[in-house]
Amino acid sequence: MDKRKSDVSGLPTGWIREEVVRKSGLSAGKTDVYYYSPDGRKIRSKPMLARILGDSFDLSAFDFRSGRIISSALRKRMRHDSSLVLPIRQTASIFKQPVTVIRNRPESKTKTDIKHGNQDQPKQLFWEKRLQGLHARDVMEDVIQSLELPRNVQGIGPDLTTENILQSISAALHLNSTPVLGQNANKSTLQKNPGVHIDANQPHIQQLMVSDEDIRRQELRVQEARRRLQEAMKQAA
Amino acid sequence: MDKRKSDVSGLPTGWIREEVVRKSGLSAGKTDVYYYSPDGRKIRSKPMLARILGDSFDLSAFDFRSGRIISSALRKRMRHDSSLVLPIRQTASIFKQPVTVIRNRPESKTKTDIKHGNQDQPKQLFWEKRLQGLHARDVMEDVIQSLELPRNVQGIGPDLTTENILQSISAALHLNSTPVLGQNANKSTLQKNPGVHIDANQPHIQQLMVSDEDIRRQELRVQEARRRLQEAMKQAA
DNA sequence: CGGAGTGGAGAC
DNA sequence: GTCTCCACTCCG
Structure with missing residues (x-):
C-alpha cells in the first residue's frame, strides 16, 4: 500500500x-x-x-x-491586493492592530517591494539565552535536571548552556521542514561574525557525524530500556 | 417506501x-x-x-x-489546458477527429473567450424540417401513419408538419432536465424574429393548459386500452 | 448506509 | 499555473 x-x-x-x-x-x-x-x-x-x-x-x-x-504562514496574508486589505500592520506581534497607511508612490511599486525577500518575522540569533536562569521544577520545587548531551554534540555561540543547546535543537526539530543538521560554517568563522555566518534555520551545534557504531549503541540502549519496562510491569501484575 | x-x-x-x-x-x-x-x-x-x-x-x-x-458533458473537456490537449475539434458530432489548430492570438485571450457563454453545440432552430419527406415504413413498405395531435397542441414555426412537431416534443422530452412547457412568447412575436424569441430548449408548440377534464379523459382512454389488452390476452390463452 | 478515493470549483 | 477542500461516486 x-x-x-x-x-x-x-x-x-x-x-x-x-x-x-x-x-x-x-x-x-x-x-x-x-x-x-x-x-x-x-x-x-x-x-x-x-x-x-x-x-x-x-x-x-x-x-x-x-x-x-511554518512561521512563513504570514507570507500568505501579505500577498493580498493592498488596496482591498484593511489598514492593518502586517507584522505578527501586534497583528490586527489598526494603523494608518500612507501611500505616496504607485501601488504597484509598493506591492513589488513587499514581495521581495524573506517575509518571516525576524528571529533573534541567540533567543535561547533569554531563557537562561529559568528552570522547570517538580512538585517539591526542586529543579528538574537537564539531559546530558553526548560529547560530539558541540554548541556554537557565546556562553551557551546545555539547556540552551537543547532548546535550540528542540525548536529546529519542531519548526524545520528541511533536515536538522547543525551549523555548516566552521567554528572560528562563526565566532568572528555570527550575524553573517550563522544559519538561523539550524540549531547552534556543529554538524556531526553519526556512525554506525552510534546507531548500534542507541539500539542497545532502547532494548535495555524496554527490558526494564517489561520487568517493571511484571512486578506490578 | x-x-x-x-x-x-x-x-x-x-x-x-x-x-x-x-x-x-x-x-x-x-x-x-x-x-x-x-x-x-x-x-x-x-x-x-x-x-x-x-x-x-x-x-x-x-x-x-x-x-x-447531458450535452454539456463536453464542457469538462474544454477546461483542460489547451497546450496539453491533442488537436481535436471540440464539437460533438465529429468528436475525436484530429484537426489542425491554428493559434494567432495570445492564448489567454482564447481561453477567456472559451469561458464565456453556453458551451453546448449550436443547435439549428428548426432542425426538424430537415427530416421532412422522410417516413418510417412497415415491412410491406407502406408509410407508417403518424399520430394525430390534440387540437390544443399548436405548432409554432414555418410550415411545420405534425411529424415535425412530434419530433420537436420528443427531443425535448429526451434532452431536457427542466420541465417541457413549450414556447413562452406569443405567436406573432415569435414569427417576427424567431432567432431572437424562440427558446431553443423548448419544443415548437405554444404553451397550453392541461385541464382536470383533459386528465380525466386520458385516464379513461388508458383504462379502455387496458381492458382491451386484457380481452385480447384472454382470447390468446 | 459508510467511507476510501477521486473530481473539480474556487482560492491563491 | 497549483493547491485546498469538500461533494460525490461506487462498491463493500
Missing part, C-alpha cells in the same frame, strides 16, 4: 498523520494528507481540523500538508 | 430507473439511483452500466444520476 503514518510534530500528542498517494484518475500521483485524532476520527482538511481542536490550539502557523509549524 | 421507478429517456427502451432516499445515518436524505436492465439485473453505478451495455451504446454524455443525456 502507498500509505505512511507518523507522529505529528506540530500537533498535540496522540495525533497521527497519514499520506496517501492517488493511484488513478486525472490526479494520479498526487498525495492526500489525513490526520487521525486521538479518538480515531479522520480529518481531511485544515478547516475540519480547526473545528475539532477548537480554540484550544492555535493553527494559524500550522501547515496541514507537512504537519509542521 | 421512498422509491420511484420510471422509464429512462437517455437509455434504450426497457431500462428502468429507480430512486431511493436514504432514511438514516450521516447521509440521510441523499438519494441512490439504480437501473434495472430489460432482463432484470440491478445496476448501481455508471461503470457497471457501461460493462453491461458494452460498445453498443455511447455513455459518455449520459448522466447516471439524472438518467439523461
Whole structure:
C-alpha cells in the first residue's frame, strides 16, 4: 500500500498523520494528507481540523500538508491586493492592530517591494539565552535536571548552556521542514561574525557525524530500556 | 417506501430507473439511483452500466444520476489546458477527429473567450424540417401513419408538419432536465424574429393548459386500452 | 448506509 | 499555473 503514518510534530500528542498517494484518475500521483485524532476520527482538511481542536490550539502557523509549524504562514496574508486589505500592520506581534497607511508612490511599486525577500518575522540569533536562569521544577520545587548531551554534540555561540543547546535543537526539530543538521560554517568563522555566518534555520551545534557504531549503541540502549519496562510491569501484575 | 421507478429517456427502451432516499445515518436524505436492465439485473453505478451495455451504446454524455443525456458533458473537456490537449475539434458530432489548430492570438485571450457563454453545440432552430419527406415504413413498405395531435397542441414555426412537431416534443422530452412547457412568447412575436424569441430548449408548440377534464379523459382512454389488452390476452390463452 | 478515493470549483 | 477542500461516486 502507498500509505505512511507518523507522529505529528506540530500537533498535540496522540495525533497521527497519514499520506496517501492517488493511484488513478486525472490526479494520479498526487498525495492526500489525513490526520487521525486521538479518538480515531479522520480529518481531511485544515478547516475540519480547526473545528475539532477548537480554540484550544492555535493553527494559524500550522501547515496541514507537512504537519509542521511554518512561521512563513504570514507570507500568505501579505500577498493580498493592498488596496482591498484593511489598514492593518502586517507584522505578527501586534497583528490586527489598526494603523494608518500612507501611500505616496504607485501601488504597484509598493506591492513589488513587499514581495521581495524573506517575509518571516525576524528571529533573534541567540533567543535561547533569554531563557537562561529559568528552570522547570517538580512538585517539591526542586529543579528538574537537564539531559546530558553526548560529547560530539558541540554548541556554537557565546556562553551557551546545555539547556540552551537543547532548546535550540528542540525548536529546529519542531519548526524545520528541511533536515536538522547543525551549523555548516566552521567554528572560528562563526565566532568572528555570527550575524553573517550563522544559519538561523539550524540549531547552534556543529554538524556531526553519526556512525554506525552510534546507531548500534542507541539500539542497545532502547532494548535495555524496554527490558526494564517489561520487568517493571511484571512486578506490578 | 421512498422509491420511484420510471422509464429512462437517455437509455434504450426497457431500462428502468429507480430512486431511493436514504432514511438514516450521516447521509440521510441523499438519494441512490439504480437501473434495472430489460432482463432484470440491478445496476448501481455508471461503470457497471457501461460493462453491461458494452460498445453498443455511447455513455459518455449520459448522466447516471439524472438518467439523461447531458450535452454539456463536453464542457469538462474544454477546461483542460489547451497546450496539453491533442488537436481535436471540440464539437460533438465529429468528436475525436484530429484537426489542425491554428493559434494567432495570445492564448489567454482564447481561453477567456472559451469561458464565456453556453458551451453546448449550436443547435439549428428548426432542425426538424430537415427530416421532412422522410417516413418510417412497415415491412410491406407502406408509410407508417403518424399520430394525430390534440387540437390544443399548436405548432409554432414555418410550415411545420405534425411529424415535425412530434419530433420537436420528443427531443425535448429526451434532452431536457427542466420541465417541457413549450414556447413562452406569443405567436406573432415569435414569427417576427424567431432567432431572437424562440427558446431553443423548448419544443415548437405554444404553451397550453392541461385541464382536470383533459386528465380525466386520458385516464379513461388508458383504462379502455387496458381492458382491451386484457380481452385480447384472454382470447390468446 | 459508510467511507476510501477521486473530481473539480474556487482560492491563491 | 497549483493547491485546498469538500461533494460525490461506487462498491463493500
